[in-house]
Amino acid sequence: MTRIPGVARMLTVTWWLQLKMLSASAFNGILQFVWPLFFATTAFLVYRQNGDPAALVYAGLGSAVMGLWSAIATTASGALQRERWHGTLELLVAAPTPFALVLVPITVAMTTIGVYSMGATLLWGWLLFGIVVPVASPVLFVLSLVVSVLAVAMFGFLLSVSVIRYRTAWALGNMLEYPGWLLCGFLVPVTLFPTWVTWISWALPPTWGMEAARQSSAGESPWLALALCVVLGLAYASVATLLSGAVLRSARRHATLALT
Amino acid sequence: MPVIEADDLGRSYVSTTGILRRRRKTVEAVRGVSFEVGEGELFGLLGPNGAGKTTTIKMLMTLLLPTSGHARVLGHDVVAEPREVRRNVGYVFGGDRGLYDRLNARDNLRYFSELYGVRPERQRLRIDELLELVGLRGREDERVEGFSRGMRQRLHIARGLLHDPAVLFLDEPTIGIDPVGARELRTLIGDLKAAGKTVLLTTHYMFEADELCDRIAVIRSGTIVAEGTPAQLKDAVSAGHVLEVEAYGVHPDVVASVRRLAGVRSVSIEEDGQAQRLLVQVDQGVEVAPQVLALLDGTTVGRVVTRQPSLEDAYVELVGTSANGQD
Numbered sequence: 001m002t003r004i005p006g007v008a009r010m011l012t013v014t015w016w017l018q019l020k021m022l023s024a025s026a027f028n029g030i031l032q033f034v035w036p037l038f039f040a041t042t043a044f045l046v047y048r049q050n051g052d053p054a055a056l057v058y059a060g061l062g063s064a065v066m067g068l069w070s071a072i073a074t075t076a077s078g079a080l081q082r083e084r085w086h087g088t089l090e091l092l093v094a095a096p097t098p099f100a101l102v103l104v105p106i107t108v109a110m111t112t113i114g115v116y117s118m119g120a121t122l123l124w125g126w127l128l129f130g131i132v133v134p135v136a137s138p139v140l141f142v143l144s145l146v147v148s149v150l151a152v153a154m155f156g157f158l159l160s161v162s163v164i165r166y167r168t169a170w171a172l173g174n175m176l177e178y179p180g181w182l183l184c185g186f187l188v189p190v191t192l193f194p195t196w197v198t199w200i201s202w203a204l205p206p207t208w209g210m211e212a213a214r215q216s217s218a219g220e221s222p223w224l225a226l227a228l229c230v231v232l233g234l235a236y237a238s239v240a241t242l243l244s245g246a247v248l249r250s251a252r253r254h255a256t257l258a259l260t
Numbered sequence: 261m262p263v264i265e266a267d268d269l270g271r272s273y274v275s276t277t278g279i280l281r282r283r284r285k286t287v288e289a290v291r292g293v294s295f296e297v298g299e300g301e302l303f304g305l306l307g308p309n310g311a312g313k314t315t316t317i318k319m320l321m322t323l324l325l326p327t328s329g330h331a332r333v334l335g336h337d338v339v340a341e342p343r344e345v346r347r348n349v350g351y352v353f354g355g356d357r358g359l360y361d362r363l364n365a366r367d368n369l370r371y372f373s374e375l376y377g378v379r380p381e382r383q384r385l386r387i388d389e390l391l392e393l394v395g396l397r398g399r400e401d402e403r404v405e406g407f408s409r410g411m412r413q414r415l416h417i418a419r420g421l422l423h424d425p426a427v428l429f430l431d432e433p434t435i436g437i438d439p440v441g442a443r444e445l446r447t448l449i450g451d452l453k454a455a456g457k458t459v460l461l462t463t464h465y466m467f468e469a470d471e472l473c474d475r476i477a478v479i480r481s482g483t484i485v486a487e488g489t490p491a492q493l494k495d496a497v498s499a500g501h502v503l504e505v506e507a508y509g510v511h512p513d514v515v516a517s518v519r520r521l522a523g524v525r526s527v528s529i530e531e532d533g534q535a536q537r538l539l540v541q542v543d544q545g546v547e548v549a550p551q552v553l554a555l556l557d558g559t560t561v562g563r564v565v566t567r568q569p570s571l572e573d574a575y576v577e578l579v580g581t582s583a584n585g586q587d
Contacts, residue, residue: 010374017363017371024403055343087357090323091419095375096347102375252325255273258318 020110036067036117060131062186067117076156077173113150136219151233262296270328304473313462348419348441354435376423406464410441508560
């Protein structure tokens with residue numbers, strides 16, 4: 001067995017088992033089902049008021065990615081907190097697998113829930129509000145969504161790393177949920193914000209993923225936005241990987257791994 | 261070469277209190293602990309709650325960085341080579357936590373098999389072997405949330421053995437388990453030793469340490485106060501005997517008076533339901549039973565026994581003596 005297939009298998013099996021855990025609770029399942037639709041419906045009802053179909057399409061696409069962001073921002077940072085409560089965080093650290101690799105399937109499992117949320121929102125908008133997102137370049141559109149999903153997952157990875165050292169850092173995800181909706185341009189264009197705010201928006205990978213999805217939907221070239229989304233996603237992943245080692249060492253120094 | 265070496269190992273915790281005027285408080289959990297464990301040996305760390313047993317094991321497991329001293333496991337430094345240490349050790353702790361309740365037993369073991377790099381072609385067989393070993397065969401498809409504490413503990417042990425580690429750290433594995441379950445676990449731990457595993461066991465149950473351990477280190481307030489085989493530790497207090505008096509309503513003044521008798525080394529009281537057991541450790545050749553019974557005049561007295569010291573007596577004397585020394 002070579003190293004890469006071994007790692008790929010480890011990531012796949014642990015991702016699947018994490019997903020199994022997340023979907024084991026009926027209550028959690030219902031919540032994950034209703035939560036994104038609730039906010040999407042609110043957005044659709046607001047945007048429907050001005051009678052502009054283009055605005056409704058804007059909201060339809062934005063709401064879909066908004067659900068993805070919420071699923072990851074709020075739950076990825078809570079994922080390691082859940083490991084603390086289970087008493088498994090120390091066991092994950094005690095495993096010989098590099099801790100960054102242990103974290104990836106946990107974050108990706110959350111992202112999978114987010115992907116469901118994205119699809120469900122598009123379907124909900126179509127069934128109840130008749131919103132059909134016109135897609136001029138289907139391949140590029142799907143590619144934009146896939147890249148957005150991965151980039152958001154990397155952002156979630158970075159958030160989850162902070163919980164290793166600080167046990168209340170899970171609240172960070174909750175704090176970022178609603179500002180993220182605005183800053184990433186899910187509901188309103190980022191160009192409406194003051195310049196200093198747009199700088200923050202540009203530093204967030206979903207902003208570019210969203211831009212790429214809108215551009216490919218409109219038949220424009222999404223490549224620059226896609227490239228920026230990939231670069232930012234990789235940058236977040238690199239920072240998270242580097243940080244995970246330092247943060248883990250700090251947690252071992254300050255004895256915070258066993259704390260709940 | 262010893263499998264586990266702790267050399268003057270120390271760990272302190274810093275905590276802060278107050279909001280505006282932050283005050284730092286440093287607690288020395290482990291103060292310069294040194295010991296060695298040989299290959300295939302079952303070594304016990306025995307001590308009361310808060311003595312530093314778990315902190316010591318966590319430093320050896322690479323989960324905590326020592327604040328002083330050094331430790332090596334299989335020749336690997338626990339600070340500089342944590343990955344090499346983790347590859348070769350298994351860690352099992354007592355209590356309800358440390359498992360994924362919403363997964364079944366097999367999936368719990370699958371998850372950790374992947375993290376511990378158990379080869380895919382070996383995984384299924386290894387999991388089946390371990391389920392058989394810990395007596396969970398037939399229950400592997402049930403969610404862990406429905407397991408009793410004893411079953412959870414056995415699953416913990418199976419998890420710790422997945423990658424067939426040469427060294428096992430068992431941190432109070434029988435805590436909170438019913439007597440039958442605890443006995444089964446002790447048998448299992450004995451089997452692991454027989455299979456050639458090097459085991460470091462922490463416990464505060466004397467009989468467990470007596471039954472299982474080749475050697476024991478008694479730790480109190482972060483310091484090792486005695487080390488040796490169970491027999492050696494008993495011998496340390498065996499130059500005498502123990503007078504055990506069953507009584508009802510022993511007054512504290514009587515205990516103080518017994519303590520002042522010539523030849524008495526230590527006195528302790530154990531509650532046993534409504535009764536109490538007065539345990540008097542006495543120097544060799546000294547007979548204090550008549551004086552003790554005289555002091556208990558007016559108190560209902562039951563069985564009176566004179567016996568050889570047990571490991572528990574040794575432990576009480578060692579811990580009590582060191583406590584008095586520190587106070």
